Amino acid sequence: xxxxxxxxxxxxxxxxxxxxxxxxxxxxxxxxxxxxxxxxxxxxxxxxxxxxxxxxxxxxxxxxxxxxxxxxxxxxxxxxxxxxxxxxxxxxxxxxxxxxxxxxxxxxxxxxxxxxxxxxxxxxxxxxxxxxxxxxxxxxxxxxxxxxxxxxxxxxxxxxxxxxxxxxxxxxxxxxxxxxxxxxxxxxxxxxxxxxxxxxxxxxxxxxxxxxxxxxxxxxxxxxx
Amino acid sequence: xxxxxxxxxxxxxxxxxxxxxxxxxxxxxxxxxxxxxxxxxxxxxxxxxxxxxxxxxxxxxxxxxxxxxxxxxxxxxxxxxxxxxxxxxxxxxxxxxxxxxxxxxxxxxxxxxxxxxxxxxxxxxxxxxxxxxxxxxxxxxxxxxxxxxxxxxxxxxxxxxxxxxxxxxxxxxxxxxxxxxxxxxxxxxxxxxxxxxxxxxxxxxxxxxxxxxxxxxxxxxxxxxxxxxxxxxxxxxxxxxxxxxxxxxxxxxxxxxxxxxxxxxxxxxxxxxxxxxxxxxxxxxxxxxxxxxxxxxxxxxxxxxxxxxxxxxxxxxxxxxxxxxxxxxxxxxxxxxxxxxxxxxxxxxxxxxxxxxxxxxxxxxxxxxxxxxxxxxxxxxxxxxxxxxxxxxxxxxxxxxxxxxxxxxxxxxxxxxxxxxxxxxxxxxxxxxxxxxxxxxxxxxxxxxxxxxxx
Numbered sequence: 271x272x273x274x275x276x277x278x279x280x281x282x283x284x285x286x287x288x289x290x291x292x293x294x295x296x297x298x299x300x301x302x303x304x305x306x307x308x309x310x311x312x313x314x315x316x317x318x319x320x321x322x323x324x325x326x327x328x329x330x331x332x333x334x335x336x337x338x339x340x341x342x343x344x345x346x347x348x349x350x351x352x353x354x355x356x357x358x359x360x361x362x363x364x365x366x367x368x369x370x371x372x373x374x375x376x377x378x379x380x381x382x383x384x385x386x387x388x389x390x391x392x393x394x395x396x397x398x399x400x401x402x403x404x405x406x407x408x409x410x411x412x413x414x415x416x417x418x419x420x421x422x423x424x425x426x427x428x429x430x431x432x433x434x435x436x437x438x439x440x441x442x443x444x445x446x447x448x449x450x451x452x453x454x455x456x457x458x459x460x461x462x463x464x465x466x467x468x469x470x471x472x473x474x475x476x477x478x479x480x481x482x483x484x485x486x487x488x489x490x491x492x493x494x495x
Numbered sequence: 496x497x498x499x500x501x502x503x504x505x506x507x508x509x510x511x512x513x514x515x516x517x518x519x520x521x522x523x524x525x526x527x528x529x530x531x532x533x534x535x536x537x538x539x540x541x542x543x544x545x546x547x548x549x550x551x552x553x554x555x556x557x558x559x560x561x562x563x564x565x566x567x568x569x570x571x572x573x574x575x576x577x578x579x580x581x582x583x584x585x586x587x588x589x590x591x592x593x594x595x596x597x598x599x600x601x602x603x604x605x606x607x608x609x610x611x612x613x614x615x616x617x618x619x620x621x622x623x624x625x626x627x628x629x630x631x632x633x634x635x636x637x638x639x640x641x642x643x644x645x646x647x648x649x650x651x652x653x654x655x656x657x658x659x660x661x662x663x664x665x666x667x668x669x670x671x672x673x674x675x676x677x678x679x680x681x682x683x684x685x686x687x688x689x690x691x692x693x694x695x696x697x698x699x700x701x702x703x704x705x706x707x708x709x710x711x712x713x714x715x716x717x718x719x720x721x722x723x724x725x726x727x728x729x730x731x732x733x734x735x736x737x738x739x740x741x742x743x744x745x746x747x748x749x750x751x752x753x754x755x756x757x758x759x760x761x762x763x764x765x766x767x768x769x770x771x772x773x774x775x776x777x778x779x780x781x782x783x784x785x786x787x788x789x790x791x792x793x794x795x796x797x798x799x800x801x802x803x804x805x806x807x808x809x810x811x812x813x814x815x816x817x818x819x820x821x822x823x824x825x826x827x828x829x830x831x832x833x834x835x836x837x838x839x840x841x842x843x844x845x846x847x848x849x850x851x852x853x854x855x856x857x858x859x860x861x862x863x864x865x866x867x868x869x870x871x872x873x874x875x876x877x878x879x880x881x882x883x884x885x886x887x888x889x890x891x892x893x894x895x896x897x898x899x900x901x902x903x904x905x906x907x908x909x910x911x912x913x914x915x916x917x918x919x920x921x922x923x924x925x926x927x928x929x930x931x932x933x934x935x936x937x938x939x940x941x942x943x944x945x946x947x948x949x950x
Contacts, residue, residue, distance in 0.1 A: 355794065355799060355800065358803070371789070372783065423818065424815075424819055424820070425819050450815075450819055451815075451846070451849060452849070452850075452853065453846055453850070454788075454791070454850050455784055456853060456854075456857060457789075457854075457857050457858055457861065457918060458820070458823050458857045458861065459823060459826075460819060460820070460823055463822045463823045463826050464819075466820060467822050486773070
């Protein structure tokens with residue numbers, strides 16, 4: 271995939287560019303806002319990674335200008351600010367996701383993957399399937415190998431999110447933000463508890479494990495073929 | 496002295512005095528004119544009646560009879576008040592104490608100069624003026640009756656003089672009073688200034704003396720003293736926070752450093768290096784987390800989030816948080832229940848209210864022994880929604896009830912239990928932003944945190 275990184279901090283830029291290349295992506299780098307806007311507008315990219323604070327033109331302005339010209343390339347904002355307003359501002363300017371520096375590279379990768387495989391809005395699916403696990407969104411039922419599984423509403427939400435992101439790694443913060451609306455880091459093992467409960471219901475007693483852990487990064491749901 | 500003249504109260508005094516002086520001058524003007532007019536009328540009336548009586552007598556009894564009257568009159572009253580002049584139709588003077596007088600009918604006001612007086616050796620000064628009326632009698636003779644207007648002029652002079660004196664004294668008194676009042680005022684303002692400077696120079700305990708008169712200066716002083724008290728509190732808490740931050744960030748940094756040094760000296764395998772780096776990353780992540788939490792609290796306290804307030808359904812929001820945490824509580828062997836009134840709506844920031852409730856529940860989960868009973872209550876309330884988060888744990892002694900909201904404050908002095916000591920600070924910040932009143936109460940046993948939303 272072809273990705274544009276607009277980042278003025280050379281250290282951070284090197285870290286991201288190296289990581290992207292290792293994972294098989296092609297990446298261009300712009301060191302300031304003007305070059306970034308020029309590249310983003312003239313070339314075709316699969317995703318943008320834009321730092322919020324840039325010399326010259328800042329990230330917010332770049333996003334606003336791109337969106338105003340009808341460019342809807344998926345974009346992630348990077349920022350050193352942990353402020354609560356910053357996220358809202360970034361998303362309002364047209365960014366699709368937001369990441370606070372410093373971050374684990376796996377986090378950026380997981381979010382990029384989630385962005386680029388976002389299903390088209392028009393696609394309405396009422397039944398989700400992963401292997402022999404089936405979720406009916408209308409009837410709110412879950413079955414595996416024809417066996418009905420009872421889920422609490424919170425567990426259903428969690429499973430639905432995993433089903434929609436089949437095969438992709440979901441990080442802890444992605445779960446917190448997207449499933450529970452938690453924009454902070456809880457001091458208790460909320461994520462682990464819910465994952466283990468969900469796992470006990472959908473995997474325990476079945477032939478294969480669908481919900482898998484990537485140590486230190488997150489979880490993904492996939493049927494082994 | 497020079498400063499006194501510049502004070503507001505002195506300037507006010509001068510202003511009032513000037514207004515007073517203008518009123519006084521108006522009074523003077525009115526008095527002067529009315530008194531003068533009254534005296535003139537009196538003199539004119541007297542002259543006219545005298546003239547009429549003499550004219551009538553001359554017509555009935557002849558001119559000769561009034562000559563006698565005039566001479567009697569002059570003898571009786573002396574020569575200084577009444578003036579008469581009678582000449583016959585041939586121009587011969589018959590009676591009177593005037594000379595060389597123009598024979599004009601009607602009212603006349605003439606300077607009483609030596610020219611019209613017979614040589615009597617009397618000294619006449621400029622203040623004397625002759626007021627009178629002349630008339631031709633029926634036999635062709637001319638009669639003039641007049642009076643000296645000196646009395647009127649004297650009264651006028653007296654009025655002016657007494658007004659000038661009293662005005663001068665009043666003005667002097669006003670200025671003196673102004674100076675005195677200003678000096679008292681200035682002394683009190685000086686006290687405020689001195690206290691402020693002392694505080695600025697670092698004598699934080701100084702306060703403005705209160706006179707006890709409960710006047711506006713006392714009220715101002717009291718308010719300023721309150722302001723200084725608040726400032727002191729803030730400074731103290733800032734000092735506390737700084738110390739706490741230093742302490743709390745020092746220990747993980749030391750751990751981090753120690754771990755790195757340890758591995759530098761003793762490790763030889765790739766696995767042990769990786770393990771050491773992993774734990775170093777975890778340690779630094781925790782440090783970053785603490786910084787984020789601090790920044791977040793500071794940002795909430797700045798109040799900028801208030802502009803984004805929307806309707807939030809507390810029943811739905813808190814119900815969701817409780818459902819998310821119930822499994823966590825159960826895994827810790829605790830029971831989390833809720834009792835939420837239907838459709839309680841407030842204006843607020845749902846993201847922050849969610850984190851507030853999450854922090855309160857996490858706090859209850861983390862600081863209670865196994866088998867504790869935790870509960871969240873939401874009541875619509877008469878004076879605004881009321882939320883209570885209760886547990887059956889060890890509770891918090893009353894003397895620490897305000898302390899626990901301070902950044903990094905922890906009841907566990909050894910800091911061996913997990914937690915960053917910022918959870919309740921964030922709760923306090925979110926509550927303050929929403930105008931929520933927080934109180935800690937004894938749950939008998941345990942802790943009951945009560946949040947009262949504004950109406």
